[in-house]
Amino acid sequence: MAKITNVHTFLFVLFFVSLILVHSDMVMGTKEPNKVCRRRSETWSGICGDSKHCDEQCRNWEGAAHGACHRQGVGRACFCYFNC
Template sequence: MKLSQRVLSALLLISFILAATATSEMGLAADKVCKTRSDRFSGVCLSNNNCAIICQQFENFDSGHCEFDGAFRRCLCTKNC
């Protein structure tokens, strides 16, 4: 009887882990973010705020941020895919 309770507990724990993993994977697919280099931002990107403004107002993206592209920081525009 003791062994069957341990087996049942282990199976229950595994099922919870699998359910949590499946739920988190579904959330990741819905929250996928696409990013592309800004066409309008010129120069080295030093301010995430300035980058986001350019991306939102002039390029119809949700947001933007500075990120290293090789040796330079570039403005990358982002939106949900």
């Protein structure tokens, strides 16, 4: 009789742990990180020397989440980041 109780207890614990794992996997799968797309600013002209100014222009003029200066070719350009 003791062997049957141990088997039942083991199966119950195994079932309970598997439910927890399946539930946590389902919860984690529904939360997708926000994807960000980058493109060169359409309103910026000239060399981008200050990321703060680029950020303000991307947010205020182009509706982007933020902006920053990055190297492109020989110079630096203003890139805007949008939620995709």
